[in-house]
Amino acid sequence: MKRNFNVPRQTSFIKPEVQNPFSHRLNLSIVDKIKIAIMSVTIAPIRMILAGLCLLLAWPLAAISVAFLSKEDKQKPLSGWRKSLTRGLLFMGRCLRFLCGFHKVRIIGQMAPASEAPVLCVAPHSSFFDGFIMFVGDALMSGLSKIEITSIPFLGTFIEFTQPVLVRREDPDSRANTIREIRRRCQSGGLWPQIFIFPEGTCTNRSCLITYKPGAFYPGVPVQPVCLRYPNRMDTVTWTWDGPSAFTLLWLTLCQFHNYLEIEFLPVYVPNEEEKKDAKLFANNVRDVMAKCLGCPVTDHTYDDCRLMVLASKLEMPMEAGIVEFMKLHKKLGISYDQLNKYLEKFHSIAERKSKSITINEFAEYLHVPQSSALEEVFAMYDRDGSGSIDFREYVIGLSLVSNPANTENTLKMAFKLFQKENDYISEEDFNTVLHNAFKMETEEIHKLFEKVDSNHDGEISYDEFKNYATKKPEYAKLFTTFQDQTVENGQPDKTKSE
Template sequence: MKRNVTVTRQESLVVPDVQNPFVHRLHFGILDKIQIVIMSVTVAPIRLLLAGMCLVLAWPLAALSLAFRTEEEKRKPLTGWRKAFSGLLLWLGRCVIFIAGFHKIKLRGNPASALDAPVLCAAPHSTFFDTIVCFMGQELKSPVAKIESSSIPFLGTLIQFTQPVFVRREDPNSRAVTIQQIRERGQSGGAWPQVLIFPEGTCTNRSCLITFKPGAFYPGVPVQPVCLRYFNKLDTFTWTWDGPKAFACLWYTFCQFNNQVEIEFLPVYNPSEEEKNDARLFANNVRAVMAKHLNCPVTDHTYDDCRLMVRAARLKLPMEAGLVEFQKLHQKLGVSSKQMQVYLDKFCKIAKSGHISLEEFAIYLHLPKSQALEEVFALYDRDNSGTIDFREYVIGLSLVSGPANSNDTIQFAFQLFDTENQGYISKEGFTQILCNAFKMNTQDVQVLFDKVDSDKDDKISFDEFKAYAEEKPEYAKLFKTYHELVQGNGHVENNGTPPKAKFD
């Protein structure tokens, strides 16, 4: 009789409420399509033209303000005549927002000054339109931006005028430099503009708040949480990894009569001493406050999940197959980003549609179905769905097969096959065990033997056996499970039994 075996569920590894926050689909009704067609030949081109004119007017003002600065001046906030154009550029930015269809932005709460809250923490981050926050209040905000954005023709100059905190991803010291810059600005007594950061680090579909990156919280300065909400029935704003492209979002939004957004400034969050010493705790607590106001769940997805999504797509798997809440698995299981990519490549070789069935699991291990195989499969299948997704596969390798694949287990399994204590596994001994234990036919045994026998000398040495066991750690758990079944039942139903002494 098959036993219902499951791995002990850890609350820290349960499936998230929102399994894919990086997907967005637009569903156009007949009226929506008619509206877009009409607006595309009437209002939208005019909006695009007027917005472009405002940017053209803004560029020379920004360029003049930034001209001929010394290296020392670049490290200080704009003052004097260089800052004189700030009000006009702020107004032009608001004009662009109005032209884009955001005719009435609803503001809630009280925006804090740079002295009271050096950092603005805005979420959820779902679109490039979120930069509207930069133009709210009495002065422009300084966003955290990639250094590459400073070299974008035309727009790069406008971005530099906001005096952003640039991040150099290729520089291993970039995070330390960014933290130091935020700390210095926070201790400047309000001389610098507020730093605007989107701590999620990437765009989502606003169904949840993903992990906040701790970078902006390391300085330990007060932050003001800012909640963003969009209300249009047709959501043309959301720009995710799996959804409409940037220009499509822009154009569809320009084709809306009125775009509704609400920006809520929550009370300033002053960190405790414990939070100042633990940036991740600080970030998680701020996220919890924002999630409560937004009435949405939190998940442990990160930008690393997006990278795995892209890799999954390249491997011809569904993009969502790569979503595993990487940060959580990294913390709980110690799986690195590089290991996760290796696991995904391996998963792709087994799964054909983003999930591993029992049949695919058997084919991958070159084994027929058996009770022992079903037992191991059940250990991986954490939700008892009958298939194994990539997240379950990673957890299974880490909690099931990995621990089972110890040197002692490998040594035990090798001795099991080495029936005559020759120091190597012969083809006869290999065939005898696998045919008896799993009812494999001799042809399948030959294929598996050839895979393990890397030097093709018709003998499997311990090193060859160990190398293959490390490549496929599922075998270790499989034989341990089979051994336990034999010891517990004295037989394996419908699968024959090798002499029990060989397993003792």
Template sequence: MPGKFQLPRQKSLIAPMIRNPFVHDLRLSTWDKIQIAVGSVTIAPIRFLFLLILLLLSWLIAIIATMGMDASKPMAGWRKFCKRILVIMGRTMYFFMGFHYIKIRGKPAPSSEAPLMTCAPHSTYFDIITVFVGEGLASGVSRKENSTIPLIGALTTSTQPVLVDREDPNSRRNTIEEIKKRAQSAGAWPQIIIFPEGTCTNRSCLINFKQGAFFPGMPVQPVALKYPNKLDTFTWTWQGPGGLKILWYTLCQFHNRLEVEFLPVYHPSEEEKKNARLYAANVRAKIAAVLNIPTTDHTFDDCMLMVAAGKSDMPMDAGLVEFQKLREKLGLKLEDMRQLLKQYSSIAEKEGGVIGIDDFAKHLNLPVTEPLKELFSMYDRDGSGRIDFREYVIGLSVVSQPANTEETLQMAFKMFDTEGNGKITEDSLAAILRSAFNMEKMDISDLFKAVDKDGNGFITYDEFEAFSKVHPEYAGLFKTYQDLKHEEELTRVEEEIENVEEDSPELEVLGSPVEGKKEA
């Protein structure tokens, strides 16, 4: 009976509302194209020239401000005055990029009250504007090697960022200690600005916040960013226009709108101080509520899986699974997901990046039969008739792996071992598979050779078990087949009872022998 063994849909594994927050489909109307064409020969070149001039001047001021500076102490005196000039220069650069007026809501808190600013959603390099609109020139968290990059290095150093040394095994602890030290300086150090999503999205949702900024347990000021322009030339994601194209299109717009909303300072509870994950989730919820957008469990690791999917000649979004959620619920690591993606790409259609019932049957060397349809429906969580990568991973973990037990394997082995001598011959395998799955002789022969690793003409239990571990789908298939056979047997018995009752109506009148004795 189709649908009898459908897997219950756990709310914790339901697909996200936003399928792909890492794609930006920039569609230009005819008018947009005309505007960009005109802007490319008028305002854009002039703006770009002014940007270069201002960037070089800022670099010169940054060189002067950091010359002979002790990086372990906050800037003071004339160096601090140079930072104020850099703030003006930075804001002027944005003016020449078309951000003539930036709408500010709320009030930036001083670093003595909120040593950290957490900004979201992070969707573009234009988000750096938040460095210039707060209380002075804000710092950031940057890789140590960034400070040595020509031009950019001096500008980065002038903000006095918290530098992360990736080669240092104690880097994470040192970063937390440095943030705590600055937070306890009574405002001597500048605020530290964090984009906790860790990568750029299309602003359709807030993805999972990284916990690094929340481990110190210090108060933070959440900051919400909006780009209300009708034509979104700002968003820079993994799938979409490149960085230079985004910059040029933005320079071609006469006016670019940006809204920055400073939320009230968030003071963590004692529980949140001990639980950075809870702290990060609650701050994210505050920003999401202001922006009226959902939250998802996508992370930067999903981006890595997108890239891997692209390298496998599949659509990049085929690799999106909400990795953080699957890691927590199913205990999967990123390397596990990469291996599963390779396996999935060998089964799925290259164009659509999904698995149909025929693809599933081909992968298992089986014809499309009722047991196979039942197993397929367990994987196909949304009933679309297609299995995407997320459903495939969940299916393996929730359907096939639990069925791949010692008890199930022994039961299946005994079913094929018709002679009871601990060996499965090709003939005995064929007899069952033809009956159960209508398999062709050639397909059975190929499957037998795949399991019979030593090629001695029979399959031992060890070979059977080893094959099932690599192909857990078969265990789920055996289990489904057994359930269907059991259901058929129950149906047959019920029909026999009904037939007996129809042939002997007097039984209904007389009742059972037990009832007769009671009445007597």
């Protein structure tokens, strides 16, 4: 009969409504393929050529406006004849948007002036076409940009003209300097262009709003939430980590007769005193307002989940295997990204079929023990959804809540005492006796495991050798305690308490 046991099931670790916000798939019908084929040899090439000409015509305007600016001038908003060139670039930007098929952009709500909302918070961020928001108002907006981008030929000139807040990632004071610069511009009374930010920090498939980065909320200034929607029958704009390439999406977008974009400006969000002191609270509250408007859930996914997806791909696993809702695990369990990196590599070594989950057979093989009631119980503690397999997220939570807490000095001493008899070491005979009785292991399997634990190959396992091996595989600790509990429950004497 299967034992009833308590398994940690905190509701705070329930799986998110959206499992993978970083994946996008295009399912093209035969009609779609025919239309794309026709457009690819007719309209799309013309659009591409005209868009290139538009950029070539816009570049001299941007280059002239930033020419011969001193370092001091770059610390001030553009004025005079330089600023007057903004209208020409706005026109070129709108032409570019039109040539990409966005013939009419629907605006909902009203855009607040820079004096009322110096920062625009734009989400969800799902495409390079999101940048078209720059051409909505009467003036170009500024964004956040790595300083290296300004040195890129051609593109760097356009970026420099928008006077972005430049981020120097190699500078240890980068965050403080960025916050200081945003605050300085926000206190100019609307002289500087509005700053638009994509607080999610990476592209998603718009199925949810992931964790907002708090950087732009540290200044504690009013922000205007801006919601983006692409109500197109075929989604050719979503550019994610797991999906079509940027050029593929660009070409497919050019092959559509019309592309629709909705931009909804919500009321300006003025932070209260508590939010001014807590940027994360400010960011989360703004996200909640935008999620309600969009009618979508929020999750604790972050850019670090994307990095784990890339690592999973390098390990020849499905990319979605690395998605764990990093921010939630970090907040609840204190796990760092570097730890998750190591856990994923370990998870990959267990899931030998290069799948995104571990079966109980693979779990047993990894621990070099056969299946038993004790192993099944430990496995069930990891298998939080009762699916019969353990995904990477369940594995991380299981290690943190089940195995690592059990992997204490007292547990290891108890387990070592269980194996040894009269000596201060474990002989292979003692090792064989316990494992055969406990897990019905064969002699050959026990010998292989004994050699792994006996690091100096002297035919004896000292406590240090036992501890060193068990520490590398904390799953053993819970296996030891579970077996011990079962032994006592079945009425057998507890050898570790015999003295």
